[in-house]
Amino acid sequence: MTLGLFVFGMDTIAYDALTRRISWRHEQSERFMARAASQFAGPGEDSISISGRIVPEVTGSYGAITTLRDMADTGDNWALMDGTGRVLGWYRIDRMEETHADIMAGGLPRSKNFTLDLTRVK
Template sequence: MLYQIGTLTLDTRPFSADDVNRSASADFAVKPLIGAMQAREFMGEGDDTLTISGQLLPFKTGGLTELEVAHQFRKSGQRLPVMRGDGKMMGWFVIESIQERHSELMRDGVGFVVKHQIQLARVGPEGAASSIIGALLSLFGVIGR
C-alpha cells in the first residue's frame, strides 16, 4: 500500500500513485513596530494540502472503479483519514478536486492511459469544534450547573 484515503487504497495496481506533493503553512498576524522589524504572532496552523498523482491502465490492470470511488468521496464532501504506506497517519482530509486525463482513446471513449491527480485539504476530525467548545465551557463552569 502506498496511501490509504478512507477505504480507498492506492497501491502499485490497480489504482496507483507515482507522485505526492505536500504543502503546509502556518498563519501569523503581522504587527507593525516603530523602528524595528514587524512582529509576527503565531495564529495557528495554516492550510495543509496533499496532491497525489498517478497513472492507470484500465484495460490492463483496471483502476477506473477506484477512481469513481474517489469522485464519490469528493461529491459527498466526506472527511477521510489519510494514512501513508509506512503507517503514518497524515490526518483528516477532504478531496477538493480530481483531475483525470484520458489518452490513447479506445473504442468506448476510455483512455488506454488515464492520468489522475487528487487534491486533498486537511480538516479537523468530525465533531472536533464542538468538543473544543464543550471543553472550554466546562472550564468556566457553564456546563453541569
C-alpha cells in the same frame, strides 16, 4: 496508502507522485518606523496532491476513479494513512482532475492521468 477505506494499490489506483504542502501562520502588526511585529499563530494549511496514471491493461481500474468521486460527493473527511501505518491526519477531497489519453476507437481512453487534491481538516 489509504484514504478512509479506499486503498491505493495496483488493483485500484497506484499513484506515482505525492506532493505535500504545509504552512504555518504568522500574524503581523504594522509599526511606525520599524519592521512589522510578528507573532506565531499556529499551523496553517496542510494539503496533499496525489497523481498517477491508470492503465487498466497493466494496473488500476477506472472504477476506482468513480469510487473517489463518490467519496468526494459526500463532503466527508477521511483519515489518510501512509503505507507504514502512520496516520497523516483527516483530509477532505477538494479537487480531482482526470486526463483521458491514448484514445481508442469509440472514444475510449486506453489510460487516464489523474490528480487528487486533499486538504487537512484535523
